[in-house]
Amino acid sequence: MKGPVPVESASALIDEKIKELGDWRGKTLAKVRELIHEADPEIVRPFLVCIHDATPAYTRETRMMIRDLAPLIGRRLSFGVVPDWDGQWPLAAHPDYCRLVRESSEELLLHGYFHRRQRGWGPTTLFVGSCDEMNGLDAEET
Numbered sequence: 557m558k559g560p561v562p563v564e565s566a567s568a569l570i571d572e573k574i575k576e577l578g579d580w581r582g583k584t585l586a587k588v589r590e591l592i593h594e595a596d597p598e599i600v601r602p603f604l605v606c607i608h609d610a611t612p613a614y615t616r617e618t619r620m621m622i623r624d625l626a627p628l629i630g631r632r633l634s635f636g637v638v639p640d641w642d643g644q645w646p647l648a649a650h651p652d653y654c655r656l657v658r659e660s661s662e663e664l665l666l667h668g669y670f671h672r673r674q675r676g677w678g679p680t681t682l683f684v685g686s687c688d689e690m691n692g693l694d695a696e697e698t
Contacts (some may be wrong), residue, residue: 565607569628606634609667610657611641612650622660636667643670 574585592599606619625633635657640646647654657664 567609595692604632604634604662605629606636606665608636609641610635610637610664611645612647612653613641613655615650618653618656622656626660631660631662633661634665635661636665638667641670661674 567637571589572587574582576582577585607618622633637647637657638645639673645680
């Protein structure tokens with residue numbers, strides 16, 4: 557696995573990707589970067605990418621993200637791991653996946669246990685097969 561790209565190259569790459577967005581997201585990200593650099597022109601901050609909903613159910617996709625991100629950021633990855641996604645993908649039954657995320661990341665985060673909706677319904681529910689774990693929670697629960 558290659559190491560991360562030099563900071564100057566990474567910064568230029570980020571600026572390029574932001575320009576490619578060409579919508580409100582790009583404008584917002586550009587403004588945030590501008591404000592950060594105004595506050596501290598010499599700032600050099602490596603960033604950490606967090607992959608949300610890490611589960612053996614998405615092993616292929618996880619491998620692809622690691623493959624594509626590693627040349628840019630090395631191991632500066634964080635995985636929000638779901639220990640038993642939808643009650644059907646227990647980590648204990650997938651040691652190769654556990655090794656993959658452990659060896660490819662700087663940190664692992666616990667992200668729910670089953671990652672499934674306890675109650676409520678919303679438009680997202682149709683698209684995610686009832687795995688919209690925050691749907692139906694009130695403000696105190698989120």
